[in-house]
Amino acid sequence: MKQKWVFWIIVVFVTLLFVGIGFVFFYERHFPFWVMQGIALASLLFSIFLYRTLIRPYHLLLSGMDLLKEQDFTTHLRPVKNKDADQVIAIFNRMITHLRNERLQVREKNQFLDLLINASPQGILILTFGKEIADINPAGLNLLGIEDIKDVKGRKLHEASFDLAPALAALNPNDDVIVKRKGISAYRCVRSSFIDQGFDHPFIFIEELTHELLKIEKESYERIICMMSHEVNNSVGAIGSTLSVVADIFRQEGIKEWEDVLTAVDASYDRCGNLAHFIDNLAHVVRIPEPVLSPISLNEQACAVEALTRMECQQRGIQLKLFLAGDDPNVQADGIQFEQVLVNIIKNACEAIVQQGEIRIVTSSSPLSICIKDNGPGIDEQIKEKLFTPFFTTKPTGKGIGLLFVRDVLINHGCRFSLTTHNGWTTFEIIFSTTFPRKSQG
DSSP: OHHHHHHHHHHHHHHHHHHHHHHHTTTTOHHHHHHHHHHHHHHHHHHHHHIIIIIHHHHHHHHHHHHHHTTOOSOOOOOOSOHHHHHHHHHHHHHHHHHHHHHHHHHHHHHHHHHHHHHOSSEEEEEOTTSBEEEEOHHHHHHHTOSOGGGTTTOBGGGOOSTTHHHHHTOOTTOEEEEEETTTEEEEEEEEEEEETTEEEEEEEEEEOHHHHHHHHHHHHHHHHHHHHHHHHHHHHHHHHHHHHHHHHHHHHTOGGGHHHHHHHHHHHHHHHHHHHHHHHHHHHHTOOOOOOEEEEHHHHHHHHHHHHHHHHHHTTEEEEEEOOTTOOEEEEOHHHHHHHHHHHHHHHHHHHOSSEEEEEEEEETTEEEEEEEOSSOOOHHHHTTTTSTTOOSSTTOOSOHHHHHHHHHHHTTOEEEEEEETTEEEEEEEOOSSOOOOOOO
16 A cells, blocks of 8 residues: 555656656747646656556455455455456465455365264364364363363373373273273273374374163173073972972871981972072073162262161171261162162172271262272282173172172163272262263163
8 A cells, every 4th residue: 555655646747847847848839838748748647557557456466365364265356358467466365365265165164074073972182283282172171071172182191180090001002992980880992193293293082882782791791691591490480390299209108217317308399499580580680670760869878878788787896977068969769779788798798808897978069979998908900990891700609690780770871980099098989960861771
């Protein structure tokens, strides 16, 4: 714009100069006067022609450069009725249109991608070029147990405190691995990247497989147990009936020589009953009914369980203590099933301590949870990974169905739970969901 005004000032100055020189000759000779006036007019016309053919297109192109600098792709340049300049302007306008369309497409795609990432049920963790955490979608925050993105944003993965951080930090580019945490939780973690500004921009895809794997697992052992139950019950029933008839015959005859055989027959009959009871227990685990939800007081539930288990703890010399939340939090749960869960957990804690120890029942409203803590010997890391596996037990006479029952009931309630040992205390923590629990799998 400055050059434009300088050009017109020069044009006006030159024109006035020739007009002024012409007036010097006006009174002496008319011919030089008219010559000067003609030169002034010709210079003015030439200046206008020069402006239209060079200066104006030049300023329009400068305006176009300003539009590009300001990233204004909505304004077009008008033709100037100059063939060469109009060709340049037409090319510029096509470029502006193309850039505007590309920018609009990029914005629409970015908006769609943002909506897709935020709505995705899988967790997506985006890293910066320097491997710091840049963003996590809502599903990722929920999966990782992060309340606020500000708590981890800008940190490297190995500096973050959430449970999956060490496993995610160990991922190499293009890794696709299954990570298990806290016994039952399983996650598929994929580290990949997309091109951003010509460089690989890393991100991590996190998919929870816990419920899918548990569903497959449950369907598998359901089929096995149903088959076992059918075959064993048929066989045990027939054998039991036969043994009962044989025992009755031996007793009616009263032959002393058969007394030892009768004892063996009775033992075999009892064994058949125990086997049938064992199979029935397994089938009971498979047939856990859907929870009938109703509001229950966590503090009242803790007091009821303490009353049920107090005597067994006293017999072992174990102190059973209650630490109740002051605001008495309520939860949606099946009181009967949940009571049995807590009884099983306390019973396991008693058996772990054996004699002389302490068990604490702790309720909390933030987070909405109940914890069973014991100062027993703790849990070995290798054993901890197998504790919630069907029929796994560390007890010589155990059947491996207690924690299986606990696991399935808590999953049906939509609870998150963990079993950890830290600073001499083993803690079974149950965290209640604030939303309605998902339907039971299987």
